[in-house]
Amino acid sequence: MISNERFHFVLPSKETALVMTVCPNYEENGVSSTMTGKPNFVDLQGHLLHGVLHSNGFGHLICINGIEEGSEVSGNDLMDFWDRICTGLRARKVSLNDVAKKRNMDLRLFHGVAFGEPWFGRWGYRFVRGSYGVTQLMYQKAIEGLQSMPLGLLIQQSNVSDYEVLAICNRYQAMSGHSLSTLGHLFCFMYELKHRLPLENHMISANSAKTIVETTCRWSPKRIEMAKRVIVEALRRAEFRWVSRQEVRDAARAYIGDTGLLDFVLKSLGNHIVGNYVVRRTVNPVTKVLEYCLEDISTTFCNQEGFPLSSSTTKSHSHFTRNQLTSDMLYVYNYIFKETRPTITTGIDSAIWMATRLVLDAKRLVKDYTGELYPKFSLGREDTLKLLCTICIRNKDGGFGCNEGIRKALPPYDIISMHPHATFKELKMEVEKTFKETYWGLKSLSVDSVVDVNATDSDLVLGLVEAGSSLVFTGRIEDKEADAKEIYETxxxxxxxxxxxxxxxxxxxxxxxxxxxxxxxxxxxxxxxxxxxxxxxxxxxxxxxxxxxxxxxxxxx
Known part of the structure; x- marks a missing residue:
């Protein structure tokens, strides 16, 4: 049904804010440009975030543009902000069209293969309906098929003269420390590794200790280098297992008594290369304790033929950044999903092509907030009676739409709060007021009775229905020129x-x-x-x- 009001939430980018500043003819009040004849600020393309919530609690996320589009705010932060808005304003359902991209990679495809769900799934958005007849079962089977695709089979399909795919698989296999046997394993590891690496090229080689020495540092580069090597040796003796920060500190104190120096170096060593090792740092998700681990990279970096570089070469060129990782992700993505093959009628090529199309056609996502809201408000406090109510409109011929197969067009249930001694007459008046204020086509609504409840106006509500019950009220449109079917946005x-x-x-x-x-x-x-x-x-x-x-x-x- 068409709501009386809708609210736009816009975070303008520098470009759209500039347009608003230099073009005073733009409307700021959110009125449609088709009604005013003037361009509308909310219609501009390129906002950091643009979402709409209707007065009935339904909404749509129109766009988000994170760092990929030149923003200083990440897409994760923008989505967190939007989700807090929807939760705080008690949204019912919010939909979106998933067309998010990263370096020309469709995130719904890459993230789906890596984690079994679209990128927006991290905030509770789920696939509900696809284009071209794609169903939930078809989508799930396509995702599972791509995830389980054996890497060995994909490598066999590669051009004999092109070793790049083989080199990339070897590189990340060596980094992972465990088997990456399928495409899903590879994409998942690459995605998680990317978010563990620093944003810029902060990884350093073995002979560049001075890059972590601050200008105001009270320790000499020589002492810092010695402390690094002591810490690495302590981690090496741990046989490449994760060790807590306190354990590393205690082991290193046997050789270096300056705890301030050890704390400084431990703070600086996360994701840094020392010799043939990368010092990894993470927070244990269970104990919440900072932990360190060594990763041997002596065979990680491969030449163009896909073979390991020598130790001397590795030491002088061991710079691994997010940009290199992203380039590898894009190369594998294009090779598997976009590269033109000689034939796509049979075999693995046909399976990949079909599954890819199914996933890309599944771009309509919805988050249902009602499961989070209704349990909180169904019963209410002792001094408040709360019910879930909706209405069914009487047609002009006297029949009710809900009895003629139009029940799907009923407005969503709304939470109606009453005092515990309210009568059915008071309840009907409150329902009538609520739906009049919410929906444009119900301004002349008159509520008659409650479906399947035999009650008079003077009867107490709490005596015949329980708190938290769902009730359907019958009603009619008093405006004789109005058509009940015209109030629905169908x-x-x-x-x-x-x-x-x-x-x-x-x-x-x-x-x-x-x-x-x-x-x-x-x-x-x-x-x-x-x-x-x-x-x-x-x-x-x-x-x-x-x-x-x-x-x-x-x-x-």
């Missing part, structure tokens, strides 16, 4: 969708209409490119077949 029911892919409703993709039966089908499914002009005459496959098989008319005597 698509044109006269347009029938029956596509070859199995889609039975408009999913937002481009459609073309048959000139005979007027059934609509996807451009892509009928092999019409979205960039091509629509043909002057189009026949669906069924009508085309009927014409071919249509028998000649019988001859009259």
């Amino acid at each position: 698509k044109n029911d006269s347009l029938v969708v029956d596509c070859l892919c199995g889609a039975k409703e408009d999913d937002g993709e481009k459609l073309i209409t048959c000139d005979i039966c007027e059934v609509r089908q996807h451009n892509r499914c009928t092999r019409i490119d979205n960039t091509e002009d629509v043909p002057h005459i189009f026949l669906c496959s069924r009508c085309e077949q009927d014409i071919i098989l249509f028998p000649s008319l019988p001859q009259s005597n």
